[in-house]
Amino acid sequence: MYTNLNLLLRKISTLILLFCCNLLFSQDNNVFTVVIDAGHGGKDSGNRGNGYFEKNIALNIALGVGDRLVDNKNFKIIYTRMNDKFVDLFDRAKIANDANADLFVSIHCDSHTSNAYGAGTFVLGLHANERNFQIAKKENSVIFLEEDYTQKYDGFDPNNPESIISLVLMQEEYLDQSIKAANFIQESFVKNLKRKNRTVKQAGFIVLKYTYMPSVLIETGFLTNKIEGKYLNSKKGQKEMSNSIADAIIKYKKSISNTSVELSSNYFVENDVINTFLKIQIASGSKFLALKSYNFKGLSQLSYSKRGKNYKYYFENTNNYKKAKEYLLKAKRAGFKDAIIVAFNNGKRISMDDFFTINSN
Template identity: 40%
Template sequence: MNLFRSFLLILLSLIIASGAVHSQYQVRRVVIDAGHGGRDPGAVGKHSKEKDIVLAIALKTGEYIEKYLPDVEVIYTRKTDVFVELHRRAKIANDAKADLFISIHCNAAKSYAVYGTETFVMGLHKSDANLEVAKLENAAILKEENYADIYDGFDPNQDEDYITLTMFQNAFLEQSTILADEIQRQFRERVKRKDRGVFQAGFLVLYHTTMPGVLVEAGFITNGSDERFLISSDGQVYIASAIYRAVKSYKEEMERKDNKAQQIVRESVKDTVVASLPEVFFRVQFTSSKSPVTFREKKYRDIPDIKEYRQDSWYRYSSGNFKTYDEAVKHQKFLRENKKFKDAFIICFAGNERISVEEARKLTKN
């Protein structure tokens, strides 16, 4: 078999694998997560508590989605003033096989002058300010019993722990960012709020979810004007409708793109047998690109078993096929250090289904 033919075969198998791994992504189930609750008030302002504001916004957001997007089911992590652990919030979303996770919060700053909206996606923080927001939100686990056991010794106040946490970067980074950008655009253009931007940081609640997700900071409760807006009924309606509109346009965009991608995959899969895959396996995603990568260059030669999968107009490439997490970590290190793919991260599957690293580690331990 000549080289080019084998290259073609590899490419074909990549496309097939992508079809097997990626079932059609539609937005059918959305989890709305009102931050904090019960014994955890969240950030506290002069006249209000974060937990009350975000519950009101969450319920309104869900109401709009249910009313105007009748094919979407809304699932709440809480509908009343109760305490819900962060890992349980994620479990609610994972068990429901939700397509989208939206966590709603209010921000706090030492300076009363700071105001505006921010939306976060899971990833490595690029500034101390972003790290501080994650610390503030993750501190909710200190109110949970057995948090050290449940979160594998994660300490919300330790900077180093955030590096480890974000080793497993959000595999849904692009999708989550599309939604985050849309939320900020709605806040800026339709609600005239200050748009402070879209950022990455290590949020436990997003880390534990296995679908695209964002954490919205709807304003600073520590700023007088932001707080007045957030506690007003009008303000809550505006914020909720902005999030609803962002979900709507995200859904439209995803389903349009996804259908295109699916067609391509289906055409290539015709007349071909899909190889069966081991129960639980680990791969390392090392790059993604807006246009397909050919991997003809020398430097790719010793990267084993490269697979492509296309989703929402991005081509994602992963390598390796490991039965254990430790092998995957070794391979990740190789890709990061020897191959200079500094953002390479581990992804896991059970059969055709994408699962969280945490879940895969649990399954392979037994």
């Protein structure tokens, strides 16, 4: 009986400890912010294939994506526009950046002189061929309707293929994530809706350049194609596209959350010894940064502590000093020149000397 009680007390104390540690090193909260960007609007109609309005179809699909996600408490939805108004490409990206969004999804419809049809999803990059360049050029030409566009977009010229190169550098660190999201969306179109697969491609879209998060641009289909245009202009077609995109976003979020669940369990190994551990402190400051690798030069396994108004950010977690030194090197190589190894015991910061004393026992 006494042993059982002892065991129970130990279990309770471990649970309390885990709870406290979770408060101290809270993993990123679970709310996932999606910015849904309906292409064009106001004086910019987008393409007018078969007499349809790209701006209206894009808006309906965008609002539909939000409708599908809004009841899911894991998501926060922000729109760049909710009605027929003109929004600069730069401002669309700014809305997403200000919201510190996790994903930016821009929704469009394509057009072509041929009978081309099908859905495709783009991430920012160098266009592999003339066709992809033309799609980006069309979507980018909106900036000619904006004032001061040469200043705003650093002299970018949508008509010049060379000009695209300067676009892609910024988004590069989000490329893997963007492709992942694009693949989920594309898979959803093809598997669930049997849309013709125009695959995931790269091209130089300005609206994707200025966002600081994984970002995709969807060409839902061709308004110039009789059948597809009619489908996209219909309530049924729009609802199906919306749901399909929303479901893909849910899958994408899940794929990311799964990783962080694994990460958090790494911090607390089942025995008591792990009460003492090392982390690499990589940054500190008064600003809260989401624990996303794109906020930390590509590093993952992140955690933070908060004292007063000051946040400290950490990389990795180990009770092995040799391993900690390897992680330190990795952090420095990533660009955190002032990174240091710090030690913790029972969730409290301790000196390295204390760490070695405790660990030698």
